[in-house]
Amino acid sequence: MREVEVNPKVDRAWFRERSELGVSAVLVALGVLVLVDALRIPTDFAQRGPVGPKAVPVVVGAGLLVVAVLLARDVLRGGRGEAEGGEDVDLAAPADWRTVLLLCGAFLANAALIGVVGFPISGAVLFWGAAYALGSRHFTRDPLIAAGLSVATYLLFNNLLGVPLPGGPLVGVL
Template sequence: MTTETETPARTPRSWLREHSEIGVSLLLLLLGVLVLTDALTMDVDITQRGPVGPRTVPVVVGIALLLVAVLLAVDVLRGGRGEAEGGEDIDLSEPSDWRTVLLLAGVFLGNAVLIDPLGFPISGALLFWGSAYALGSRHYDRDPLIAAGLSLLTFFVFNNLLGVPLPGGPLMEVL
């Protein structure tokens, strides 16, 4: 008496699901090619003294990305799998919180649109307050004050101490 065991049909989709790390390998390969292309086509006007020039680090990084991409692909094709992170307390059976994601995306997009006309101090305050709101904070009296303080502190650190000019907007014209 023989019993037949059915093996599930292997579809391309199931193979890709089992070998999803190949996508990371392809991303690293693409990034490595991009970095190498950019480094090798870089227009360098300065005369180079010694073996290390402005192309050296990008070339080394590009080659390292290509090497890691190939090693990862070989490991995955040989059956290697990444370990699940044990420290995360995320319930994967729960659906994604698209409301929060969309609120944060809207806040960042709003900051990008408002930074030129309003300047960083105002748009940054809206960014910090909007991010806190999107992530669940509902302290309507405290959050705007903290956001304004963070925005002004960030503006002055970048603009005055680090020398990175940020648009000041109408608020800085008054001050």
């Protein structure tokens, strides 16, 4: 019996040339997660018409799996994504981690505050934090726009769409 030597550099090169398989694996994981969660929704939960609450998540989960399989098939047959042209972007520049961390902080602040102070206030923190993280430095205009967007979003979802959002201390005012 002859032993086969595996060259780790060759294996890494094979995967490096087919890195899109990683995207396919993420799509499979998301598709399975969506389908499992969709199938756990009770059938009598909030059904108001012929299409139940499982329909859209099942379609989305199945779509994710189909796209994952098609992408993997294309990659294994030699297909490759087009390299970024970098129109006005310096592809050699490092990632802007400060912006990413500020956006994550604004999102986490929203998640932590929404139950305590309600959506209108936590949403304003999220909108203003995102504007600040992305470079806007208008310290009077940005909070006013953030508050307006947050209240408008709250009223749209809560009053027009019938999706209750936590109002917090402003529930009586709005």
